[in-house]
Amino acid sequence: MEFSRRHALAGAAALAASPLISAAPARAAVPLADKQAPSFYRYKIGDAQVNAISDGASTFPLPDSLVLNVKKDEVNAALERAFMPKDKMTIHFAPLVINTGGKLVVIDTGNGPGAFASSKGNVGQFTSNMTAAGFDPKAVDTVVISHFHGDHINGLLTADGAATFPNAEVLVPAVEWKYWMDDGEMSRAPAGRMADQFKNIRRIFDAGLKKKVTPYEWGKDVAPGLLAVESIGHTPGHTSYVLSSGSDKLFIQSDVTNHPALFAVNPGWHLMFDQDPAQAETTRRKVYDMLVADRMRVQGFHYPFPANGFVEKDGNGYRLVPAPWSPVI
Amino acid sequence: MEFSRRHALAGAAALAASPLISAAPARAAVPLADKQAPSFYRYKIGDAQVNAISDGASTFPLPDSLVLNVKKDEVNAALERAFMPKDKMTIHFAPLVINTGGKLVVIDTGNGPGAFASSKGNVGQFTSNMTAAGFDPKAVDTVVISHFHGDHINGLLTADGAATFPNAEVLVPAVEWKYWMDDGEMSRAPAGRMADQFKNIRRIFDAGLKKKVTPYEWGKDVAPGLLAVESIGHTPGHTSYVLSSGSDKLFIQSDVTNHPALFAVNPGWHLMFDQDPAQAETTRRKVYDMLVADRMRVQGFHYPFPANGFVEKDGNGYRLVPAPWSPVI
Numbered sequence: 001m002e003f004s005r006r007h008a009l010a011g012a013a014a015l016a017a018s019p020l021i022s023a024a025p026a027r028a029a030v031p032l033a034d035k036q037a038p039s040f041y042r043y044k045i046g047d048a049q050v051n052a053i054s055d056g057a058s059t060f061p062l063p064d065s066l067v068l069n070v071k072k073d074e075v076n077a078a079l080e081r082a083f084m085p086k087d088k089m090t091i092h093f094a095p096l097v098i099n100t101g102g103k104l105v106v107i108d109t110g111n112g113p114g115a116f117a118s119s120k121g122n123v124g125q126f127t128s129n130m131t132a133a134g135f136d137p138k139a140v141d142t143v144v145i146s147h148f149h150g151d152h153i154n155g156l157l158t159a160d161g162a163a164t165f166p167n168a169e170v171l172v173p174a175v176e177w178k179y180w181m182d183d184g185e186m187s188r189a190p191a192g193r194m195a196d197q198f199k200n201i202r203r204i205f206d207a208g209l210k211k212k213v214t215p216y217e218w219g220k221d222v223a224p225g226l227l228a229v230e231s232i233g234h235t236p237g238h239t240s241y242v243l244s245s246g247s248d249k250l251f252i253q254s255d256v257t258n259h260p261a262l263f264a265v266n267p268g269w270h271l272m273f274d275q276d277p278a279q280a281e282t283t284r285r286k287v288y289d290m291l292v293a294d295r296m297r298v299q300g301f302h303y304p305f306p307a308n309g310f311v312e313k314d315g316n317g318y319r320l321v322p323a324p325w326s327p328v329i
Numbered sequence: 330m331e332f333s334r335r336h337a338l339a340g341a342a343a344l345a346a347s348p349l350i351s352a353a354p355a356r357a358a359v360p361l362a363d364k365q366a367p368s369f370y371r372y373k374i375g376d377a378q379v380n381a382i383s384d385g386a387s388t389f390p391l392p393d394s395l396v397l398n399v400k401k402d403e404v405n406a407a408l409e410r411a412f413m414p415k416d417k418m419t420i421h422f423a424p425l426v427i428n429t430g431g432k433l434v435v436i437d438t439g440n441g442p443g444a445f446a447s448s449k450g451n452v453g454q455f456t457s458n459m460t461a462a463g464f465d466p467k468a469v470d471t472v473v474i475s476h477f478h479g480d481h482i483n484g485l486l487t488a489d490g491a492a493t494f495p496n497a498e499v500l501v502p503a504v505e506w507k508y509w510m511d512d513g514e515m516s517r518a519p520a521g522r523m524a525d526q527f528k529n530i531r532r533i534f535d536a537g538l539k540k541k542v543t544p545y546e547w548g549k550d551v552a553p554g555l556l557a558v559e560s561i562g563h564t565p566g567h568t569s570y571v572l573s574s575g576s577d578k579l580f581i582q583s584d585v586t587n588h589p590a591l592f593a594v595n596p597g598w599h600l601m602f603d604q605d606p607a608q609a610e611t612t613r614r615k616v617y618d619m620l621v622a623d624r625m626r627v628q629g630f631h632y633p634f635p636a637n638g639f640v641e642k643d644g645n646g647y648r649l650v651p652a653p654w655s656p657v658i
Binding site (some may be wrong): 008029030032033034035036037038039040041042049051054056057061081082083084090092099101102103104121122133134135139221293304305306309310312322323324325326327328329 | 362383655657
């Protein structure tokens with residue numbers, strides 16, 4: 001039996017006495033990589049191709065009131081059970097690019113260039129990851145918006161305030177549009193987060209897009225095979241989608257739950273970002289019961305990337321079972 | 330309120346009556362992407378950087394005896410509970426590139442170029458994905474082999490039969506080396522899988538590497554911070570590792586379980602590829618009880634990509650909780 005030169009030189013006794021590593025030949029160290037893999041992932045639903053494109057993730061100290069109806073300790077316990085660090089929260093953002101075969105459709109647009117700058121690149125990665133995935137924002141036919149929170153609409157504009165998707169029609173939920181563009185609602189919004197949201201929404205749609213949007217109704221296709229379905233509570237016009245192609249179906253939940261380790265496991269927990277928490281809970285239970293009954297694959301905007309899987313019942317709540325990553329499409 | 334030109338032209342009534350999609354302007358369809366994202370993923374353990382690099386995945390009809398001690402129906406039921414298709418099995422392969430800061434270390438090498446050709450690219454992707462991740466095979470200092478099954482060693486050689494990692498020392502478990510290089514053991518191996526394994530191992534290490542390997546002992550570091558630990562059963566010299574840096578630790582299990590949805594959930598199931606199934610079960614229970622007790626992150630060669638997470642106890646078995654993908658390192 002012939003071993004390597006080093007082993008032969010060291011001899012069996014010396015080898016046993018000293019760690020192997022000490023005799024390794026000198027070589028310049030390879031620098032540590034400074035960039036994650038471009039975070040996109042593709043899968044097929046029938047003839048359509050779904051591309052989950054990461055906009056990045058945001059980590060922040062756990063607010064006292066992330067969950068309105070349970071104590072912070074209980075939230076920390078749930079984080080720990082899910083092997084997540086205590087006293088902070090990481091939320092991921094996953095807009096979609098769907099190629100229906102005929103149309104290139106974006107669903108939601110991420111936190112946008114302002115957030116990219118202020119977060120030092122942690123969020124606002126949608127267009128760069130989309131480009132890494134081979135998609136030119138100019139080639140997008142349709143942008144579908146699920147609701148008007150900043151992490152879904154701010155990517156509609158470039159850093160210069162121009163349209164990020166200059167050739168795309170922008171489709172918005174009619175109910176959402178009516179609510180947020182109503183000056184009376186805006187005037188009655190409490191100062192702080194609600195008033196800020198109205199302001200941000202006007203910035204995007206008035207100043208930015210000059211109101212060039214097309215409102216859509218629930219129960220109708222917004223793109224080939226992409227059905228808009230009402231899933232209100234998170235916002236007044238919050239919308240989910242069913243993508244169908246052949247016999248294959250995908251439920252695109254948008255923000256029916258935030259992180260599944262907290263809000264699928266505990267569907268009765270009320271997230272501070274749910275505008276009507278009781279209605280959001282009703283929607284959540286209805287949607288997740290349907291996902292369990294139909295065993296339908298689900299894509300979630302705030303699920304851990306690549307943000308899709310299946311839902312099973314677990315005690316009084318639900319568990320997301322991530323779909324396995326396939327290294328080929 | 331000003332809507333888009335199309336909406337204005339169509340009018341609200343017409344819009345309500347017809348799907349939005351019918352009036353979309355003509356545009357050349359963007360072709361469907363034909364390639365998955367390069368499947369690599371990086372994370373830190375202390376100062377070390379772990380890169381899970383996909384070698385691809387193999388899908389095959391469910392053998393009658395994939396699990397020796399349960400009926401095929403029961404395996405199918407477990408697949409279905411895990412939202413995996415029945416009557417077939419997909420196994421993923423995830424070699425590692427670890428940058429310790431000083432050394433570039435590969436653990437296991439995937440199915441190799443022959444399998445790439447015969448599988449039409451489904452497996453044998455390790456070196457191409459490694460290159461996509463920015464690593465030059467020539468820069469690898471050390472290749473550590475966990476055991477001698479083909480999906481772990483065949484990537485040691487290029488299609489021409491040369492060393493894939495020409496500047497690397499190849500470290501092999503001493504016990505594994507002794508067993509498979511023993512001519513008496515080879516002569517007693519039953520025809521079929523066992524005899525084929527001996528032949529393949531000799532092809533790689535005799536004909537290919539001219540026996541230029543360094544055997545290593547359990548309980549010693551094989552690279553800075555990388556401790557080799559005995560985890561026999563799958564093969565006579567099967568090895569796992571603990572990577573430590575600062576207070577951070579990762580257990581690299583190699584093949585202590587195959588797919589966790591089958592063999593972590595059911596640690597008593599005996600995989601047809603476990604050479605000593607009873608010993609493999611003993612090892613599996615010991616390792617998984619330790620992972621639960623220590624809440625240690627674990628990387629598994631056959632876990633779904635990116636093949637790492639945490640283990641929780643679930644009834645009589647265990648559940649792998651995938652670590653969330655971080656879009657930044």
